[in-house]
Amino acid sequence: MSLKFHNSYTRKKEVFEPLTAGHVGMYVCGPTVSGESHLGHARPYITFDVVYRYLMYLGYKVRYVRNITDAGHFEEEGREAEDKIAKKSVIEKLEPMELVQKYTNLYHWAMLQLNNLEPSIEPTATGHIIEQIEMIKQIIAEGYAYEVNGSVYFDVKKYADEYPYGKLSGRVMEDLLENTRELEGQEEKRLSADFALWKAAPPEHIQRWASPWGDGFPGWHIECSAMATKYLGKQFDIHGGGMDLLFPHHESEIAQSTICNKHVPAKYWLHNNMITINGRKMGKSYNNQIRLTEMFSGGHPMLEKGYHPMTIRFFILQTHYRSTLDFSNEALQAAEKGLKRLWEAYEVLKKMPVHDAESAGDPELDKKVETLLGEFDEFMNDDLSTAKVLANMFELVPVINSIKDGHIQAKAMSKKTLELFKSKMSVYLEEVLGLKNEMQQDDGKLNGVLELLAEIRKEVKSKKDYATSDKIRNQLHRMGIIMKDEKDGNISISFE
Secondary structure, X not given: OOOEEEEOOOOEEEEOOOOEOOEEEEEEOOOXXXXXXXHHHHHHHHHHHHHHHHHHHOOOEEEEEEOEXXXXXXXXXXXXXXXXXXXXXXXXXXXXXXXXXHHHHHHHHHHHHOOOOOOOEOOEOHHHHHHHHHHHHHHHHOOOEEEEOXXXXXXXXXXXXXXXXXXXXXXXXXXXXXXXXXXXXXXXXXXOOOEEEEEEOOOOOOOOEOOOOOOEXXXXXXXXXXXXXXXXXXXXXXXXXXXXXXHHHHHHXXXXXXXXXXXXXXXXXXXXXXXXXXXXXXXXXXXXXXXXXXHHHXXXXXXXXXXXXXXXXXXXHOOOOXXXXXXXXXXXXXXXXXXXXXXXXXXXXXXXXXXXXXXXXXXXXXXXXXXXXXXXXXXXXXXXXXXXXXXXXXXXXXXXXXXXXXXOOHHHOOHHHHHHHHHHHHHHHHHHOOOOOOOOOOOOHHHHHHHHHHHHHHHHHHOOOHHHHXXXXXXXXXXXXXXXXXXXXXXXXXXX
């Protein structure tokens, strides 16, 4: 069965055929590092980590590009432009690049906890200002952008007269024009639907670069177009991200790249659906954005406890990536138990001896096991249905437990089937789904030592001996043990 993806651009499931046989170019929009990564970041990066892993499992050589947005990212939809990085750096009294480094480090740490593989290339927006300026110059030369007071805007109406603007997101140009007509002439843009390629920097603006139009900083959308083109070419295979990026970000990327490169940048557009929390959309206004550090430690009012990163990963993979995913304490606790049950069975399977002599086995048992295992590839090839793969794994758990408990003889399964069973479960659980054992082997002594260290740390902090306090925390961190100060004065301990 051929690999198929649901292509957001064509709105249908299509057989995946890379532009170059055996090679895949994939671009995924990375984070804006103006703050800590939150729960909403976990889903796209786990989703596309599995896409990356599965493509490699199929034998493709993959160039996975995931950017860091460390400049600009101002709002466009009828609101005053706001540079998130510059604003946050003032609040935290940090240099912009100091703030960027702080949150990039935290993001990388969180991705490591979730067992996401590093991308092939991780370009930054500030490292590609020259490429962005060159792209903007080309768009102006082609007649699809205009400069006003040192800022440059993309002419959406002119583009839409010749190209299918809105095809990806489903936005109808006539509706956009109708909704923005009242705003015409009230600002420097010809239409509020036009988006910024370059913004003039006012005197107080911290991040600024020289350009043909004066000192300024790039628009959000042009950053990704420039970086994707540089590392993947004028057209590449897969562009990924969350559904919240369909409009305006990805729609704008398509417009810019089409003018510069004469191609829609990606052949296949993949989008994961959104996360809700207890049935409500996640957002600052609802006070339900949970940072990943809070997710792991339990340090958020909405959480009953901290959850291991593998529980988070497992929970996300239990739902198809294009379906809405609702987080709740009850659902996470169920996922925690489910993962424990699955992994315990997997550990039993790994230890099962493979008999030297070929056994005929029980044909019905062999057929059942081989059918369930064979469907792993079938489900993944059908638009990456990790949920169905995990469902099959849970159907195999009773088989393992029945052999362990003696209800089924170990020899009832043929040597060939048992070897396939071990191999397929190992490859899928650890390499394709990217799960790992979260259960800590502990006889009770380790907990006692950690509690003692926590008490010592509280004591030295009370004496304002912060050097010793930090040393204890940092040394434990290097060993994979996270000691975190909570708001109530207590110290939580978790394992990486």
